[in-house]
Amino acid sequence: MNPKINMLSASCPMPKMDFDIITLGHGSGGLLTNKLLESGVFNLLSNEYLDQKHDGAMLNVDGKIAFSTDSYVISPIFFPGGNIGELAVNGTVNDLAMCGAKAKYLSLSFIIEEGLSMEEFWEILLTIKLAAERAKVQIVTGDTKVVERGKGDKIFINTSGIGTVHSRADISIRNVKKGDKIIVSGQIATHGIAIMSVREGLDFETTIQSDTCHFNDVVSDILDRFGSDIHLFRDPTRGGVATVLNEIARDSNLGVIIDQKNINVCDDVEGACELLGLDPLYVANEGVFIAVVNEEVATDVLAEIQKWKNGKDAFIIGEVVEAHPRQVIINSAIGGKRVVNMLLGEQLPRIC
Amino acid sequence: MNPKINMLSASCPMPKMDFDIITLGHGSGGLLTNKLLESGVFNLLSNEYLDQKHDGAMLNVDGKIAFSTDSYVISPIFFPGGNIGELAVNGTVNDLAMCGAKAKYLSLSFIIEEGLSMEEFWEILLTIKLAAERAKVQIVTGDTKVVERGKGDKIFINTSGIGTVHSRADISIRNVKKGDKIIVSGQIATHGIAIMSVREGLDFETTIQSDTCHFNDVVSDILDRFGSDIHLFRDPTRGGVATVLNEIARDSNLGVIIDQKNINVCDDVEGACELLGLDPLYVANEGVFIAVVNEEVATDVLAEIQKWKNGKDAFIIGEVVEAHPRQVIINSAIGGKRVVNMLLGEQLPRIC
Numbered sequence: 001m002n003p004k005i006n007m008l009s010a011s012c013p014m015p016k017m018d019f020d021i022i023t024l025g026h027g028s029g030g031l032l033t034n035k036l037l038e039s040g041v042f043n044l045l046s047n048e049y050l051d052q053k054h055d056g057a058m059l060n061v062d063g064k065i066a067f068s069t070d071s072y073v074i075s076p077i078f079f080p081g082g083n084i085g086e087l088a089v090n091g092t093v094n095d096l097a098m099c100g101a102k103a104k105y106l107s108l109s110f111i112i113e114e115g116l117s118m119e120e121f122w123e124i125l126l127t128i129k130l131a132a133e134r135a136k137v138q139i140v141t142g143d144t145k146v147v148e149r150g151k152g153d154k155i156f157i158n159t160s161g162i163g164t165v166h167s168r169a170d171i172s173i174r175n176v177k178k179g180d181k182i183i184v185s186g187q188i189a190t191h192g193i194a195i196m197s198v199r200e201g202l203d204f205e206t207t208i209q210s211d212t213c214h215f216n217d218v219v220s221d222i223l224d225r226f227g228s229d230i231h232l233f234r235d236p237t238r239g240g241v242a243t244v245l246n247e248i249a250r251d252s253n254l255g256v257i258i259d260q261k262n263i264n265v266c267d268d269v270e271g272a273c274e275l276l277g278l279d280p281l282y283v284a285n286e287g288v289f290i291a292v293v294n295e296e297v298a299t300d301v302l303a304e305i306q307k308w309k310n311g312k313d314a315f316i317i318g319e320v321v322e323a324h325p326r327q328v329i330i331n332s333a334i335g336g337k338r339v340v341n342m343l344l345g346e347q348l349p350r351i352c
Numbered sequence: 353m354n355p356k357i358n359m360l361s362a363s364c365p366m367p368k369m370d371f372d373i374i375t376l377g378h379g380s381g382g383l384l385t386n387k388l389l390e391s392g393v394f395n396l397l398s399n400e401y402l403d404q405k406h407d408g409a410m411l412n413v414d415g416k417i418a419f420s421t422d423s424y425v426i427s428p429i430f431f432p433g434g435n436i437g438e439l440a441v442n443g444t445v446n447d448l449a450m451c452g453a454k455a456k457y458l459s460l461s462f463i464i465e466e467g468l469s470m471e472e473f474w475e476i477l478l479t480i481k482l483a484a485e486r487a488k489v490q491i492v493t494g495d496t497k498v499v500e501r502g503k504g505d506k507i508f509i510n511t512s513g514i515g516t517v518h519s520r521a522d523i524s525i526r527n528v529k530k531g532d533k534i535i536v537s538g539q540i541a542t543h544g545i546a547i548m549s550v551r552e553g554l555d556f557e558t559t560i561q562s563d564t565c566h567f568n569d570v571v572s573d574i575l576d577r578f579g580s581d582i583h584l585f586r587d588p589t590r591g592g593v594a595t596v597l598n599e600i601a602r603d604s605n606l607g608v609i610i611d612q613k614n615i616n617v618c619d620d621v622e623g624a625c626e627l628l629g630l631d632p633l634y635v636a637n638e639g640v641f642i643a644v645v646n647e648e649v650a651t652d653v654l655a656e657i658q659k660w661k662n663g664k665d666a667f668i669i670g671e672v673v674e675a676h677p678r679q680v681i682i683n684s685a686i687g688g689k690r691v692v693n694m695l696l697g698e699q700l701p702r703i704c
Contacts, residue, residue, distance in 0.1 A: 153499060346379065
């Protein structure tokens, strides 16, 4: 477990409950559901919207909003650098950020397998609270279902989010054009390898930690300064950088060329990839995003990202070209060129 | 399966795919996910928002909105009168309606167990399309995850929704006051008993069908006419009418009194309840809602609901009183009085 969270857990102990594990009754909608929500969820995540305990939250929103959803099914639910709760908050906040929007409100829906310990559930709730505070989002509505043992896997979480689109944002695949530079905000493949190491029981000199974090502030800073010179944001989660670049090439009807020497992977992760026979370009990320930007501002955007606490390893990996439309080509480290395809099949299930 | 849907299925046959079942690769985020989405989801549910294929949808919304979420884990996924897809659309549309809002946009997130047949998935998608058309909502963003066999149960669906709050709506537990009448929009317990009959293999003279439907139009009509005289809407799903009435009593700090003779249950459902030893007040509903309204307009609201095609069996079941705060009392058919508590434990898991 994440040491940060254990500290939080100590400072915010689980309330005394008359049950140690989640049972089917906690999903009944009746007295037990009410007990679970009152003693746990509502207290911890309390805000003016959630406190109304209605079927939904009533919000005041003006202008253009972004709306996104993701279900999180990661296994294991606790991993080095975080847990499923943190991922569920950051992931949806980041999907909104990729639309050029600042996440404001999240919904939170649990599908719990009967038998999950209250201690684990409490730990996840605490992490959700902390991650929401960090990203400055409020959890305003929710749902709790419980399924029988063997019909789920500990806990699945759906978060959906509403964000306000930045007034200067004009993020669209239609804006991507020849010459645009492609920036990656940090070292790639870290999250995927962190999960894979735990699952495969791999031992490295240091524990590889997931780099999950939220992009709310950095995206807002970039848009403040560069507005419509930012043509596209994408976060390369499942399928990795390679798949996102292929989607960009396909949907823009242009080509993408990248340089292998500019692909930044930390040594431990690179070592693990070699050991496992994986190409880091296909490994899932949670802590990095891709920006496709007007070439004239590319180095300035890069510098702006590098000011962000998780952005010091940002780099320009390539550009958009007219040649080879709908194809991604890599200049390899040893001088050749090869086509980079979309991820085929499943590299590692349940990475997020 | 629902005969309506089978007709739709015939008129909108499944596209030819090179796979018969959903595999882990369809949740990879890579090529297989793209194939599944392109050939199925995007074609079928196409609209200007979904077609952007971004991490989220960008929407223009003004003023007060409602935001709600629900995960659907019903078992079996196909049942008399509907399937999980229809429930997932109607359920979230109705949660928004209960906030006095007209649902406009839905997100759609699947957690699929490896091995689900494409045929079943296609059937569910078709139903979703149809239910969304009926409720006049657009599915604007989504997510697809696949978990290993034995780690899920065929398919779970989360929908989250955004609706615009009716300009005349003022729905809040704080508005509930002494003398308010409590209206139920139809015969209760039908959905729960429909599911239970299938699961228990019960045989009745006629098949009991789920009454799942959307409340978008009827709620809008009621608010057009009665505005702030409508104090509260709630849909008595899990936990049934008894649990919702208890929540109303608890949160308003007032009492609720209802008359057993006014509780409307269809004969087949009543027979099944007797057979199973169940009180219909605790059985889950999908096709009925509860309105708590100013007593002066109660009979007019009742008449308005009865004009709705699913409202002919609407009835006033009781009222809000100052006596016995936080308690629900029923005048029984044989003349006595008894306390009606919240559902304790789980009557039937996975009813929605």
